[in-house]
Amino acid sequence: MSAILAENLVKRYLVAQKPPGFWGEVRHFFLRAYKVVEAVRGVSFRIEPGEVVGFLGPNGAGKTTTLKMLTGLVHPSEGRALVAGHVPQRRERAFLRKITLVMGNKQQLIWDLPAWDSFRMNAAVYEIPEGEFKKRAWELAEMLGLEGKLHQPVRKLSLGERMKAELLAALLHRPEVLFLDEPTLGLDVNAQAAVRGFLKEYNRRYGATLLLTSHYMADITALAERVLLIHRGRLLFDGSLEALLLRFAPYKEVRLSLERPVEEGLLAHFGEVRALEGLEARLIVPRDRLLEAVGAVLDHLPVADLEVKEPPVEEVIGRIFQDPLPEEA
Numbered sequence: 001m002s003a004i005l006a007e008n009l010v011k012r013y014l015v016a017q018k019p020p021g022f023w024g025e026v027r028h029f030f031l032r033a034y035k036v037v038e039a040v041r042g043v044s045f046r047i048e049p050g051e052v053v054g055f056l057g058p059n060g061a062g063k064t065t066t067l068k069m070l071t072g073l074v075h076p077s078e079g080r081a082l083v084a085g086h087v088p089q090r091r092e093r094a095f096l097r098k099i100t101l102v103m104g105n106k107q108q109l110i111w112d113l114p115a116w117d118s119f120r121m122n123a124a125v126y127e128i129p130e131g132e133f134k135k136r137a138w139e140l141a142e143m144l145g146l147e148g149k150l151h152q153p154v155r156k157l158s159l160g161e162r163m164k165a166e167l168l169a170a171l172l173h174r175p176e177v178l179f180l181d182e183p184t185l186g187l188d189v190n191a192q193a194a195v196r197g198f199l200k201e202y203n204r205r206y207g208a209t210l211l212l213t214s215h216y217m218a219d220i221t222a223l224a225e226r227v228l229l230i231h232r233g234r235l236l237f238d239g240s241l242e243a244l245l246l247r248f249a250p251y252k253e254v255r256l257s258l259e260r261p262v263e264e265g266l267l268a269h270f271g272e273v274r275a276l277e278g279l280e281a282r283l284i285v286p287r288d289r290l291l292e293a294v295g296a297v298l299d300h301l302p303v304a305d306l307e308v309k310e311p312p313v314e315e316v317i318g319r320i321f322q323d324p325l326p327e328e329a
């Protein structure tokens with residue numbers, strides 16, 4: 001049985017259209033006008049237990065709405081979801097015990113209380129016996145490097161510590177399926193790396209399934225073997241990062257260190273010049289002509305060092321999202 005199944009999920013929101021100003025308000029009161037926003041337009045995928053999947057898309061693409069449908073917070077307008085064997089919108093207790101939703105921009109810990117007190121409340125909600133609660137809390141605190149921080153009011157914690165404590169609270173009931181919406185939002189690079197490392201370890205240790213969104217590509221490249229790309233409510237791609245690069249970036253980047261300066265015009269014979277600064281150059285070369293191009297570069301240019309790399313994922317994805325969808329082109 002799949003951990004997450006989405007079949008043709010559609011979500012339409014009805015949004016009130018209010019003309020501006022006082023008379024607009026009055027007019028809206030008597031003559032209500034609405035427009036339909038189709039946030040998710042027929043999304044299907046299947047995620048197996050233990051997989052870590054990155055969910056990518058620009059602002060407003062429909063990621064949060066999809067996560068909300070998968071966790072039962074909003075009902076699909078069409079289609080069907082099945083998560084850990086349950087229909088999410090029924091919000092059955094057994095379902096809630098198997099999943100968790102962590103949103104980087106929302107907090108569940110109580111600001112003026114120590115995190116430990118909030119954990120205790122969660123343990124009561126999920127009916128976790130005292131001994132087991134303490135064992136799990138200390139184990140997670142150790143994995144997160146949070147020992148020593150659990151008995152001071154949450155407001156005194158740094159942003160990174162707070163996010164780690166949020167994760168601890170969200171995982172006390174040992175969910176099998178984790179939905180994470182921007183779990184590293186606003187964190188500094190060290191805290192981001194720590195959260196990433198923790199999620200990786202959690203997945204390894206408990207075999208949990210993770211579906212996570214992030215604007216930081218480093219999160220996705222470090223964690224996800226597979227990515228889902230969503231744009232304007234539609235799924236554009238489902239596969240590995242390598243497959244994504246093959247499909248959307250049928251080129252490689254050749255980085256050159258030169259022994260002496262070379263004219264840009266000369267470099268352009270060997271590929272598209274992406275950058276040329278002093279003795280460092282970046283060329284874009286089609287994958288199917290890579291060997292030939294590298295041979296020619298070595299034969300004809302004063303090369304001190306040469307490196308072939310995949311183009312930066314951010315760049316590739318940024319370009320995909322700039323392009324209109326095929327039917328809108």
Ligand SMILES: Nc1ncnc2c1ncn2[C@@H]1O[C@H](COP(=O)(O)OP(=O)(O)OP(=O)(O)O)[C@@H](O)[C@H]1O
Binds near residue numbers: 013039057064066
């Ligand atoms: N409750 C709502 N009522 C009306 N429209 C909504 C509602 N929630 C989301 N939308 C709209 O649905 C679309 C998809 O929003 P969603 O939050 O799912 O995108 P997202 O991919 O998570 O974006 P972001 O990365 O900015 O969080 C947007 O156009 C948004 O304005």
